[in-house]
Each structure stands twice: as structure tokens, then as C-alpha cells.
Amino acid sequence: MRSRIVMSMLAGAALLASTLIGAAPARAAVPVPGVAAPAEFGTDWHDPLTAAPPVARPAAKSCQVTLADAQFRDFTPYRGTYTPPRGCGDRWSKIVLRLDGTVAGRQYDRLGYLHVGGVEILRTSTPEPSPDGIAWSVEKDVTRYSAMFRTAQDVEMLIGNVVDDTYTGVIGVKATLTFYAGEPAAGRSPDRVLTLADDSTLTAPRNSERVVAEVYATGSGGGCEEFWYLAVPGSAPYSCQADKGPYREVQIKVDGQLAGIAAPFPNVWTGGWSNPFLWYVIPGPRAFDVRPIEYDLTPFAGLLDDGRPHRVEVSVVGVPEGQSGWSAPVNVLVWQDAKRAQVTGKLTLDRAGELVDSSTYTPGSEGRSEERVDTGAGHRLTVAGYVDTSHGRVATTVDRALTNTSVHRWTDGENADGLDATWTDDESVTVDGRGPARTTATHRTYTMSGVTTIGTDDRLRTVLALGDRAAVVETRGGRRTDWSRLDDSSTGDATYTLNVPRDQRHAVGTSRERYRSYGSGGCYDRTLTTAQGALTGDRHGC
Numbered sequence: 001m002r003s004r005i006v007m008s009m010l011a012g013a014a015l016l017a018s019t020l021i022g023a024a025p026a027r028a029a030v031p032v033p034g035v036a037a038p039a040e041f042g043t044d045w046h047d048p049l050t051a052a053p054p055v056a057r058p059a060a061k062s063c064q065v066t067l068a069d070a071q072f073r074d075f076t077p078y079r080g081t082y083t084p085p086r087g088c089g090d091r092w093s094k095i096v097l098r099l100d101g102t103v104a105g106r107q108y109d110r111l112g113y114l115h116v117g118g119v120e121i122l123r124t125s126t127p128e129p130s131p132d133g134i135a136w137s138v139e140k141d142v143t144r145y146s147a148m149f150r151t152a153q154d155v156e157m158l159i160g161n162v163v164d165d166t167y168t169g170v171i172g173v174k175a176t177l178t179f180y181a182g183e184p185a186a187g188r189s190p191d192r193v194l195t196l197a198d199d200s201t202l203t204a205p206r207n208s209e210r211v212v213a214e215v216y217a218t219g220s221g222g223g224c225e226e227f228w229y230l231a232v233p234g235s236a237p238y239s240c241q242a243d244k245g246p247y248r249e250v251q252i253k254v255d256g257q258l259a260g261i262a263a264p265f266p267n268v269w270t271g272g273w274s275n276p277f278l279w280y281v282i283p284g285p286r287a288f289d290v291r292p293i294e295y296d297l298t299p300f301a302g303l304l305d306d307g308r309p310h311r312v313e314v315s316v317v318g319v320p321e322g323q324s325g326w327s328a329p330v331n332v333l334v335w336q337d338a339k340r341a342q343v344t345g346k347l348t349l350d351r352a353g354e355l356v357d358s359s360t361y362t363p364g365s366e367g368r369s370e371e372r373v374d375t376g377a378g379h380r381l382t383v384a385g386y387v388d389t390s391h392g393r394v395a396t397t398v399d400r401a402l403t404n405t406s407v408h409r410w411t412d413g414e415n416a417d418g419l420d421a422t423w424t425d426d427e428s429v430t431v432d433g434r435g436p437a438r439t440t441a442t443h444r445t446y447t448m449s450g451v452t453t454i455g456t457d458d459r460l461r462t463v464l465a466l467g468d469r470a471a472v473v474e475t476r477g478g479r480r481t482d483w484s485r486l487d488d489s490s491t492g493d494a495t496y497t498l499n500v501p502r503d504q505r506h507a508v509g510t511s512r513e514r515y516r517s518y519g520s521g522g523c524y525d526r527t528l529t530t531a532q533g534a535l536t537g538d539r540h541g542c
Contacts, residue, residue, distance in 0.1 A: 037531035041496075041507040044132035045533025046281045048270075050288065051515035051526040052488070055096050055139045060180045063088040067097075067116065067175040068157045077158040082116055082149070085179045090150050093182030097122060097140045099175045104133030107169025109270040111220050112159030113329075114175055117148050118195045120329050122175075123216045123290035125269045126159060127283060128276045129169050130533075131502075138288045142177070144333065146184060148193040149177070190333035201309035202332055204301075206342040209389050210335035210396075211301050214292035215314055217250045217264050217328040225325025228318070229266050229421055229448060230408060232373045236361040238410060242320050245359030246421075247377035247404050249317040250328065252295050254303065255310050258352050260295030261381045263402045263425040264316070266448050268466060274452050275462035277494035277509040281530045285468040285488045292331070296429050298396040299385030302345020317355070337389045345387035349397075353380035369411050375421075378403040394433035401426045418451030436477030445469045454498065461495040472519075484519030508532055516541070 063085035070078035084090065099114075099122065107129055114122040121142050127134060159171050190212070196202055204211065219225040224240035231242040252260040268284040270276060279287070297304070304310055314328040337343050357377040364371050384397040406421035425444040430437055450464030467489050474482040494509025514527040525541030 037534045037536055039508075039532065041277060041280075041505075041509070041533050044130045045134075046530065046535045047134050048127040048136040048281055048283060048288075049528065049535075050283060051513045051528045053515070053517070053524045053526070055094075055141050057096060057178075058093050058180045058182065060093060060182050061088060062181070063179045065177045065179070067114065067155050067177060069174045070157060070172070072110075072112075072159040072161045072171040072173070073163045075158065075160040077156050080155040082153045082155050084150060084152065085177075088179045088181040091181075091183055092143065092146055092149075092179045093184055094141065094180045095143045095146060095149065096178045096180075097142045097175065098178065099124065099138040099173055100135070101126065101137070102133065102135045102172045103127070103129040103169040105129060105131060105168035105170075107161070107163075107167050107171070109272075109276075110159050110161050110171065111218065111269070112173075113157065113216075115154075115156045116145070117153035117193075119145060119148055119193050119331050120214075120216050120292075121145055123218065123292075124159075125267075125283075125287050125290070126171055127270045127288075128280065130280070136288070140289055143184065144189050145193050146189045147191055149179075187335070191336040192334040194332040194334060196312055196330050196332070197309065199309075200311055200313055202304065202312045203307070203309045204304040204332070204334060205336055206305050206307050207337045207340050208301050208305055208334045209298075209337045209343050209387050209394065211297040211304060212333045213252055213260070213295045213297055213312070214331040214333065215250060215252065215262075215295065215328050216290060216292045217262075217314070217316065217326065218267060218290055219248070219264065219316075219326050220267075220269070223323070223325045225319060225323060226269070227272075228264075228325075229406065230417075230419060231318075232408065233359050233361055236363075236371060236373055238371070238373075239414065242318060242323075244318060244357050245373060245375050246406060246408070247318045247357045247359070247375060249355070249379060249402060250293055251315050251317060252297075252330075253311075253313045253315075254297065254300050256313075257300075257347075257350055258381060259297055259300055259350075259383060260398070261352075261379055261400055261402060262293040262295065263404065263423045263444070263446070264293070265291070265468070266421070266423065266446055266466075268448075268464075273450060273462045273464055274460060275494050275496070275509075277496055277507045278462060278464060278492040278511060280533055281535060282490060282492075282511045282513045282528055284466055284490060296396065296398050297332075298387075298431075299347055299349075299383040299398060301343070301387050302385055303347055305343050305345065305387070307342075318357070337391075339390035343387050343389055345385060347383070347385040348395075349382060349384035351382045355379045364412070371410050371412075373406075373408045375404065375406045375408070377405075389433075392434050394431060397428075397430045397432075399428045415454045416451065417453075420449045422447050439475045441473050441475075443471045458498045458500075459495055460498050461493070463493045465489070465491045482520045484517065484521060487514075487516045489514050518542070 270279040447467035492511040496507035523542035529537035
């Protein structure tokens, strides 16, 4: 039988019917004038927001196009047509997508997508509403899809929802694109944005000189894969089991050859960890803007440039056979050689290390009721290839290494359930052609540390800390030319009473997010704090 904690995770909102080197120390958030936190959550709270920066917009002429204006009550997609803007030309310095949403009453957190011309330009999840209603917004820089936006396209959007006598929240959304006139930065946006055919094949332009795949990989759907990081081997007595344990790895293959590996981001949606009170105001990192995994497939460009369809497949390592719960749509971005009708090349190296995946179960014993699973896993892949372009031979080497360590502890009945986990995803891309070799090295670290407990008084408490960190260094000829650091950290502590009407839950909770980014391009630092649904602090640093 599944525990009360895991059952509440699987039910989602049904219950509510590593500091970076050189980073500045944390500072207390400035109190919001005139705002006092209530004693407990009421029927309304502050609209959801995040500490992440808004998309920077140029001081240029702009034009706006509405992509979708819809209300979602079920699983019927919105379908419409996109027409390019008039009055801003067909070259843009920036394109900004904005989604504005509203919902009131009682509702689950829901996952959604927005497609233009079959290309996924946004994957998002929704906040859970207050009885009185909330509004929120999401912004995203979508300039890289400029080539697609130059012609009319079909639009499809879906936020799957269920509305009935219990779950009353109708999700209203409006999605717009704002185009800023001007020439884009040279080489930044691809010449083509492609999707895979129905048979998962890709036919690339014959003059492709750079190829990047985007994969919006998310574990979701209400089953155990929504909480894949908590899975245990089949030998352990826990509600969510997998063949080996919690290790997941998103792989992409070209014609059956391993072409890329990546660590999936451990998304926590707004009903996550059995406690929506953690997320009412400040969602977890990336919850509203799910970023795609990027794979540099340029070493395979010589193979893809033969004009034939090639099979491109995405799979998730560690998912039990026959288990659903992952979605992984693929976009392919292509940069073309404008001076050649065909580019030739060759894959010169495809070397995968041994995939290490070990989860050790330690059962509880007399005097120690705690069950435990320790996981250590990792994998490495190096691929290299070249293309002969109009500006000479260009060789690309991609090296990627993944690790995952975690300790999962729980007690009999899972009335206490805790996890301490770290994922790293280190990637180095070296391009050697005309001029000194250029290398971009990216070190990604994701962390999750928390525990949910249920007391004898049926009070459920969740204490959780999440981290999304990245360090990027670009060098040319061995000399650093650019660098950046990101640290998006959130913490929360929330408690409420189970199995009682909503107005008797006596919920309390605090949350905090600090988003820091700094480097060659400048500095941004913002901290938000909340208590019982009130925004109690908002501080800008730098």
C-alpha cells in the first residue's frame, strides 16, 4: 500500500480540494512596506512571482502579435494561426514571448505547451489557485526561433485540465509575441528551425554546418516518474520503485548511435512534495519556464548532410520498461553555409564510458526504523567530427560528463520521507577552425534536500531546499573571453493539517528565493521572502 506522503504527492492538488565561488553572502530581504504576514493562510494570497530577471528589451520599434487567447477546461488544444507582424520588417533584434494566466477556485497544478509551426517554444506548469483567484505571467526570449516566425504558421496550445464540481478552476491564458526591429546579432539565431517527422526522422539541409537539438524532457503525468528522484530499487519497501533506483539520464541517438547525454532537471511542480503551501507565491526553479536540454550534434553534421532522412531518438535511462510518464519533444536548430549548396564531413569519434548506476538498500533494524537507499551514478560521452565549409574545415568536439549522488531515508509507513541529492552535468564544446580554437565549458549543478513528515496529530510538514546553479567559461586560444555564474536557490517550510475541510487546515509556511547572475555581462541579484502567502520581502542587490 502506498504511504500517505506518496499518495498525497501523486494526488497533487487533491489535498487542497553549494554557494558559487566568489558569490556575495546572502542578505536579508527588505521588508515590503505595509505588509504584515497573517497568522495562517487564508482564502487569498499574493500572486505568484519569481526572483528571476525580466527579459531585457531593446529601445527599438516594437510590434505585438497574439498567439493564443484561450480558457482551458479539459484536454482540448487551442488551435489558431500565427501571422508575421507588420511594420517591424522581417529581421528582429529580439523577440519576447509573454504568457499571462489567471485561475480561481480549486485546481491541480497543470503542465502545458505552446507550439508554433510544430516547434515547441514554451513548456510551462501552472500555479495552484486561491479560492479568490490569482494571476501570473511568464516571459521568455524566443529570438532563436526568428527563422520560423518569418512565415505564417499553425499555433497549438494545451494546458490539460479537468473542471468539475470539485475542481472548479478554469485556466485562462493569453500568449503574445513582441518583436523588436533591428538586425540580430551575427550568427546567434539559426537559419532553420526543424521538427522530427512522424517516424522520428530528420532530413537536414545539405549545407548544415552547425546542428543543435533541443529536448523539453519532463517527468510528469501523476505517476511515480513525476517524482523519479525518489524511486528506489525493487528490493526496498517503498511506494515508488524502479529496476535500479532513481538515476535518470536523457539520451539522444542518431541512427542508433549515442549522440548526446544529459541530466534531467529535477523539476518540482507547484503541488510538489505533498505541500502546495510551499509554492503558492514562489514556485520552484524553472516551474513556469521549463528549459530544454541542449545537445550539440555538430559532430554528426557530416552524416546528416547527405540529404537522406536520419532517425533521431530520445530515451530516458532508468525508467522501468513499459512505464509512462516522460515527455521529450525535439526541436532541431540548423545553421547553414550560405556559400555552399552542400557541406561534407565526417564523424571521427563517438566514445561512451561505462554507465555506472548503483543504488544500495539498507533495511531498518531493531532500534533503527529508518530505511535507506544510497545512490551513486555517472556517465561520460565524447563525440567529435568535422565539416568542410566554404571557410575551411571546422572540427567540433563535445565532451559531457554526468554524476548523481543521493541519500533517501524513510520510516515505516513513510510518515517521514527525506532526500539529499546532487546532480552535475559538465559539458565542454570545442570548435577548431579558422583562427584559434574556441571552447565553451559549462558546469551545471542541481540540488534537492528536504523531508516531509506526518505527525501523530495529522500535521504534515515539508522542509525543502532546491538549487539550480551553472558556471560558464568561454575561451579562445586558451584565453578567457567571457564568463558567467548563475545561482537560483529556494527554501521553504510549510505545515498543514490533513484530512480536514479547507478552512480547518490551519496552514502556515515561509519561503525564500534568491536569484543571482553575474559575470562579464554584469550583475543581477534579487531575493524574495514570503510568510503565510504574503510577500514580506523583496530586495535587489548589485
